[in-house]
Amino acid sequence: MSNLSRRAFFTKTGALILGVSLPILAKAQDKIVTSKSEDNSHHSVNTPTNNEYHNAYIEITSNNQILFHIPDIEFGQGIYTAAAMLLAEELEVELSAIKVDAALPNPEYILKGEVTEVTWGSGSTQKDWFPLQQSAAILRTMLLQAAAQSWKIDINQCHAKAGQIYGQNGQQAPYAQFLHDIYNLSIPKEVPLKKTEDYRLIGKSQPRVDTSEKIKGKAIYATDIHLEDPSVPAIRTGLMIACPVVGGKLAHLDDKNAKQIQGVIDIVSLENIVCIIAENFWIASKAAKQLVIEWDYGSQSAATTDSIYKQLDQAADEQQAIIGYNNSSEKIEVSLNATSHIYNGTYKQPMLLHAALEPLSCTIFINETKCEIWSCSQTPLWTRDKVAALLKRDTKEIYFHNVFVGGSFGRRLNDEYILQAVQFAQKVSYPLKCVWSREEDFVQDHVRPPYLDQIEAGVDADGLITAVKHHIIGPSVTAFWDKSLLSKEGMDPDLLLGIDTLPYQIPHYQLNYTNCDIQSIIPGWWQGNGATRNIFVVESTINKCAKKAKKDPIEYRKLLKPDARAIAVIDMVAQHAQWEQQPPKDIGRGFAMAHVFGSYIAMVVEAEITAMSVVRLHRVIVALDCGLAVNPDQISAQIESSAIYGLGAALYNEVQIQNGQIVQRNFNQYRVLHMNEVPQIEVHIIKSNEHPSGVGELGTIVSAPALADALGSILNKNLYSLPLNKYLT
Amino acid sequence: MVELNINNKIVRLDVSDDMPLLWVLRDVMGLTGTKYGCGIGECGACTVHLDGKPVRSCSLPVGSIGNQSIITIEGLDNDPIAQKILDGWVEKQPTQCGYCQPGQIMAAIALLHEKEKPSKEEINRALSGHVCRCGMYQRIRNAIKVAVGSTEDE
């Protein structure tokens, strides 16, 4: 036994692994334990302790510590906490007994129905819900069995509580005592999960497990890595400067003067990007000013915002649309013909930046035996495999550590910056911390592409919508990301998001799509993906038709026969927003709702336009049905967060392109909401025992249409294009 | 050579006068709790205290600091007000990705050093230059209110 790990490794697929000795892990674990004794508050560990591929998912250590190697990325949404709660609930341990750290990428972690390991689509809790609880329940049952055997009593005479097993006759022992015994047991296929009424943790707000380290400045992000091993050379800072035009190349580089600067170590370049390596960021940025770079901007150097919109307009006329969705066998023209009146509208949505607070970042060390990377990728396994291919090394030699990240909003679904960093790290013999200045982060963003949406909405004699022809014109993010996800006909499923699950009964809805690639931008996923764009269009259309029918927007929606869960959020938001009462004078009130990622959300926004034509956001009231709310306070926080993100973008944001380049380079040119500008936000959550569903992006999805409705009611017109502040001048 | 008083320790560093404090903290001292978000004074992620006042370390050349005391998020141990703020943060949970939080917290502590019970407007004024892309502003304000013993939330 002495050669075996003194720990139980439990994999996500439910296998127990009989460990060989794992010296690296043992060391790492000792470190965790020491830090725990210094600091009693529970916290997650996201430092690179997890350095061996072992498929472990849940680990119980010899000193009764639970280590949870989580495949999901924590970019703020609180999955470390929610997942730890699920685990603690079924394993019968305190939440504070669990240490969460980032798992290394591993095909074992791919869940059924996923193309790869991926954190996105507001889906983390939703997908972890069953597998994680089931794993924990199986492990607990086996520990009970082992205890029962060793105490020679029946399993029903044992129970588990707070990491201990208790026997009927006063026996008591920590889980760790039975680690070896459980290997001899057969693994139960399925164990019944707890009943809702027995939950200790689930459904009761718990503080985030990463709070302590994040508020003490101890949380490790990609550029905070220190390597303490004295045999490893000092980390150097590589400042990235890439061609600002998509498709451009480096034509000429004169680095004579830059290299004169003391502290500059190397200047290396790839086809379209230069990396200035220096002792620190400051020296690198000074050297950057001395570099003479000539870019060959290529074919996109004349692109402008206007030329891009013109391209969309032209594509709209060409009528080469494919049918993406159709809920009737009738021709849409026939259905529209049968209506009493048709309302047309063309909606315009701009390009957007992600503008996460942490710019892109990546630290890398490559030596003969391995390549270690500290960064954030929402698809870590893909990233690992791409790195392995690039370096022509075995994937087992690539250690990709998904450290904390200062926001993503979809940006880190693309990992091109990690591959760039790896190519530079390959050229040098020391660890390289690749940094992007804020300016480079903006100019290299994969922007939310621009879209045109044409709507023909037919209403019956009562003014109710009965037929909609919806035509989307714009790029496909999915096609850029992974073509294999397109349908046979070439339809991008993301473009249906929110439409194929509308909470209303619209007898005939047809969605057509005309693809229009914009060569001068790289299209990227952006918070709420297709639903953010679709819901703005559909909800604005419904609000408009309600107005035309002289009906209250809430009453109007109820006439569209929403399902019961939709009605519940409508009623809840109406009640809390005192919808029955007229809003105060000068306040515009707007409503929008959505059914997406399995959840229902309804939002009321109250806003004012001051005499100086400034928009003041007063109040936002949200009702949410996300199934069983695992951690209600953090669900509320996510809605607050995504609403602020969406309201700011809807009001102010539009990427401008000039000479093929993104014009906005820093926060002084890209307006984000600040503390003095945000509304009071109330989030009300429906009590439910349904399977948990998505939350993270829902606030963003309904923000634009709700705010457009509020401002439209003040301006007395329908607002078809974003950002909304354009209507104020 | 520049001599600085960082977290109550005097250090002598071989850096140029024009180097912003942020990079001295992060890249020379290894104090990585202070964050970089914009480099031009627009986001507040890099906020530290200079003689108790909040400053943007990305825009502060170390040559101009002299013997003023620099306190970073790592140097709050003996500050009872800091403890109250951190407790408020634990209670109101305004942390999501966490990247803006050291800066927000340093600004909040500096505010309470100045003013025992700031009003909502005073909190807004003191923190309105701090970007939180996770939009946790309302919670941050409530956390500060908790720290000063106020119970009413928004």
Ligand code: FES
């Ligand atoms: S990094 Fe200093 S204010 Fe943004």
Ligand code: FES
């Ligand atoms: S918590 Fe993410 S930027 Fe503030």
